[in-house]
Amino acid sequence: MIRLPSGERCQHFVSLDSTNEEARRRARSGEAGPLWIVADHQAQGRGRRGRVWQSKAGNLFVTCLLTPNRPGTERAQLSFVAALALHDALSYFEEGLAARLRCKWPNDLLLDGVKLAGILLESEGDWVAIGLGVNLAEAPENVERPATSLCAALGRKIDPMACLDVLSLRLQARRAQWEEFGFEPIRNDWLMRAYGLGGAIDVRLDNRSLMGRFAGLDRDGALLLDLPDQTQKRITAGDVFPLTKGA
Structure with a gap:
């Protein structure tokens, strides 16, 4: 028991x-x-x-x-x-x-x-x-x-x-x-304890993929992705595939 x-x-x-x-x-x-x-x-x-x-x-x-x-x-x-x-x-x-x-x-x-x-x-x-x-x-x-x-x-x-x-x-x-x-x-x-934080990742959405840097989490848990064009995108759903190991 x-x-x-x-x-x-x-x-x-x-x-x-x-x-x-x-x-x-x-x-x-x-x-x-x-x-x-x-x-x-x-x-x-x-x-x-x-x-x-x-x-x-x-x-x-x-x-x-x-x-x-x-x-x-x-x-x-x-x-x-x-x-x-x-x-x-x-x-x-x-x-x-x-x-x-x-x-x-x-x-x-x-x-x-x-x-x-x-x-x-x-x-x-x-x-x-x-x-x-x-x-x-x-x-x-x-x-x-x-x-x-x-x-x-x-x-x-x-x-x-x-x-x-x-x-x-x-x-x-x-x-x-x-x-x-x-x-x-x-x-x-x-x-x-995050895997891939600070590293390059591929985020696969329903209809496309985005590559960028895993910058952290928003205050509600959304993933923050730094894109190559120097903008940042907030991701609420998707599959993440690290391209390099972050800290």
Whole structure:
């Protein structure tokens, strides 16, 4: 049994279509959370833009359903809150791991520059579902971009429920920071862990690509891109591919 923060609950399933879909069903039936929904297997796991999220045994598939104590216009910031919480949680398992983990805009966590975890934020009305998929035991195969696992890095497997035990505490702490102080400290902490910051990146939008320098984050989490013509563009959605490694 995991040690959840006071007032939070967990529902553990052997299999689900997806933990985010279960969170949606619970929310529509009146559940306000905080409720953690974890599954050993997902039949229809998904990432951003409807991409398939492979359900490898031993990995963590979990969603936190909650009703945030901040305006709806700010709730997209929870993606950064969750990324920091996950960075904090995974760093707990190995000394020195924190320096190898980086947050990639808008919703990935990288290990040694390769994707380790993804975050999918969905909301409707007052509720928000924070879905997290973490490659603890195995990396997905035949994917567009390379991926890795924590087991490959540490040489040992971390039990998904042990990871959730730590993650629930870290997310509570980061949420409290965000709810009390707003986005600015979250933004600053995220930038300290950002992958590609200050370097050249390719931002792929729905109908075009833009290349420039990753200058930072706006005050609401939008990516700031310095373009070759000396102008700066604010990006609210897109896929980022660093061309060089920044700090």
